[in-house]
Amino acid sequence: MHKARTLIILLSALLLVAIPVVAQDKAQLTPPEGFTAFDTPNDIGNSISLVWRASASNQEGVNYIVYAAPSETGPWIEQTRVLSTLGYKSDAPQYFGLAKENESWHFCEITGIKKDINDENPLPVTATTYFKLSVSNGIDIIEFPGIVSAAPAGNWFDTSKLNVLIFVSIFSILILYFISLARKNPNLFIRHIPGLDAIEETIGRATEMGRPILYLNGLLDMSSLSTIASTSILGKVARKVANYDSQIMVPCYDPIVMSVCQEVVKESYAEAGRPDAFKEDNIFFITNDQFAYAAAVDGIIMRHKPAANLFMGYYYAESLLIAETGVATGAMQIAGTDAITQLPFFITTCDYTLMGEELYAASAYLSREPLQLGSLKGQDYSKGFIILVLIIGTIASTAGSAFFINLFRTF
């Protein structure tokens, strides 16, 4: 019994001695170096970045502690702890890029200042704030000598988006260059697009049959480019319709698109010299509900039996509901959409389908305006450029270079 007690005492004493020894062993703490604070780059101005060189004492169990204060004299309040094994500059390439040395710098982003460590609603940083840094292994704490400070600010250029800017420039220059070239040399070759060649024939047929032409603009609003492309095609189609003395019906899903269509068709009739033949009531609003719209358009198709249905613009599931109803009435159908998911359904139900980019090329094709055609040429060169990038990029990345993969990273 006595022995046992002695043993326990001895063991406890040993432990008491051993703990600091083990801990000492674990943490040869070296103070962090190169501690700096600055406004976080590429941001809207709501955070401050702190960086410091990874200390030699980095290991499991070692933390960096960040303190903040509104002035150089304090009061200092602990804000956060950064595990020494985590939180590197390389984790935030949107701020610091992809440089290799980022892997040896710690990084901590301060977006709010806490009143105490458990504060769940820190105040946003707006003014100059002061920071201190220490390193701890759970027992010892060594402070970095010196105080740093910074104020957040909104930035005027996001350097992480430089790659996007470069490619915007490349494509813009290519397209605008060929447009300006077309000004000088207006005779450009454009390949046949059968769906568009068929429009003329279709309108003629409608006139013969004495039935209207139905034109839909898709389900998106006027700020969408596919709708703009669609209204542009409508202008060209309406002009032909006016020439042939046929009728065009445009049931709309969006009131602003309806107004634009009325304007476009009206002008087209005027240009064709038939302003009197324009009927504004033929371009009308139905509803802003997908399937109620589809039901109503189906009703129009079944009752008016248009000679031709033109579906241009962006569609969702209603594409097949409308186009398959059109098939039943024997109408000639031409679709044009950039909704990739709906293309299979238009392909199976329409006589002609303009796929994707062909929708955007249609108005240039129909108008034959040199400037518009010039842009098509610019688009072709852009496509060629992309093909080159794809081939070279695949070869390069297979060979182990990350250059191309990094080039197309977005943040």
Added chain:
Amino acid sequence: MDSTIIGGWIAAGLTLFMFSSLYKDNPFYRFGEHLYLGLSVGYVILKVIYANIIGGLYKPLFEDHQYLLIIPTILGLSLYTRFFPKIAWISRITFAFIVGYGSGLTIPRIIAGGIFQQIEKVITPLGKNGAAWWDIFSGIIIVIGVASVLIYFFFSVEHKGIINKISRVGIYFVMIAFGASFGYTVMARMSLLIGRSYDLIEFATPKYYYASIVLLVLIVLILILYETMRKKEEGSENNA
């Protein structure tokens, strides 16, 4: 009769009305279509009143004093100048405002979110998974597919010779893809019909007083009657 049973009869009836269009255009479908149209527009107007006008304009303007909202109000109202031919041109400024905004917004974002994303997907190292020959082959197929489809979209080059051949390959890719997507979608569409059918089957139970069956029989009978009457009318017209 409680509201669920009434609801069941309404749902069964409306379902059958809309399905009747599969036979041909008929008064039941027209009724359903116009009912749906009216309800949906009423619903849209409500949303506009409460979300756009009260929530988006009235409250911020008069309660939070966000006076800048007068600008979109003017832009919106200017659309109505279309009713007055002399000043109708003002509405074009609103068009330009919307269209210009959409265009500007799109350019960088479609490059970052569209073009970059597509390129990134394609230029992965070939055969990264232990360099199995099949993965390498698939990787090459993807590059060939994307490139040949892009070549199909060349507008300023005549499609003959080598260009024609490559663009044909592109079309083959597109056709297989469309066929596969079509086949893939069938299941989702059938699911919808299965859902409707389950509801109709449920409404055919005694709990709902056989709503589906009663309504189906009624609709069919009335349609037959309607058709024969119409045929007679047409017949008598032709005779006359």
Added chain:
Amino acid sequence: MDQFKKLAPLIVAFVMGVFFALQYYIPHPFTDDMLTGMSKWFIVIGGIAMGLGIVSLFYSHYYKIKRRTPAWGFSFVMFIALFTMLGVGIYCANAEVITETGKQTIYGWLYQSFMVPLQSTMFSILAFYVASAAFRAFRAKTKEATLLLIAAIIVMFARVPMGEFVYAQIPTFQVGGVTMPPSIGDITGWIMKTINMAAQGGIALGIYLGIIAMSLKIIFGIEKSYMGSTK
């Protein structure tokens, strides 16, 4: 003045276009506020514009009733439905449920018992149309059509348990440690992940370029058909 009428919209489109293209690169709160502000503006414009649509709809149905065009009675149905929905909605202050109790209001009931079945029935009609379109269009008339139909048949076959079950009856054999033929799930997976992805990628890239070109033409005033002018 005529010059101004033509130029003003072009200037507006140019300024809006250039500003919001550049906005992407400028993280500054000023431009960020503009972007969020603009979405609020569009809610207002869209709300006010809806009046145009309603006028158009009312006019065309009022016209049908007034002129007693064939089946004008259905326009009555439309108006009754519209005003019922509107009246009930306003009566319930646009609330489908009472927030405190979660109880459905009469407006919620109207929506659930009328709108929901109408909507899901219209949607489900697609099941019939998918079948009739497939039957009519999938004819091996050309090489392209043949590919379309074969791909569709393989995928349809593989998606359902019956197809899996039938395919599993095919005896398998080993070629160099690989089981042949591959499972039907793997075949469709490959088509979707390789061929489908490549084709969709190609089409998408084309679309993006078309969109960029269209946007540039609008910003620089080359494309102005949205104003009604084709010149």
Added chain:
Amino acid sequence: MNGFLKKMANLDKRVIFVLISLAVIIPLLYPLFIEINVNPEVKAVYDTIENLPNGSTVFLAMDFDPSSKPELYPMAEAVLRHCFRKDHKVIGMTFWVTGVGLGEKALTDIAKEYNKEYGKDYLYLGWKAGGYALVIQMGEEGFSATFPVDHYGRETATMPILQKISHLKHIDYLVELAAGASIGTWYYYGKMKYKFKMGGGCTGVMAASWYNLLKIDWINGFMGGLRGAAEYEKLINKKSKATRGMDAQSVSHMLIIAMIIFGNIAYFANRAKNTN
């Protein structure tokens, strides 16, 4: 024969529509019970519920509305059958006000099948405004503080089921049937803090993204779409709505394939005749 081929090639659409309706409705009424292979992610949900000791508590979040009823409702039924068979206690609720009736129906119908007693064996909290805040409150203050009254307006504090299982941390498994993004709410405000196990079910469209959730350990298994529900029905050996639905899928898919093939045969036969 000639006339028949022509008719086959240009079959009236209405014939196709009738065939499709039959292909869907007949299997729903008279199921074939075609064998379905069970995927491991569905088996994982089944195993979790199966391996819990009898009398454990399962929380069933039915976050969907009528538009995804065809896919998610059969899942709710199958999971409930499994739970009640194992004598687990079930607490149900929903984030979707439009789906509040569906959850009630599933619980009541299946509880009746197994003679379970409301308030003792199961409980339906129903819907209440608040979203994620409800999850926080159920975790911090408990079920009866969050829902003082249940879906039917009855007081919850005195219910036997809530005496031992008062807080979110007491539940053994949470099954989330989702038609939207609600799983994030359950994960961030629930599972992350209270460490219960979570599994679930989603619509077919969402299945691809749920595989990622499986990888990052948000859930230990899930049912994807109608097929997932049918697999679960097979596991609990109670083939019901989903299995019938999958039968209808099989038959209608095969019908479409058959029609395409016949259409082509008729077309080519016609063409051969015409060229002769």
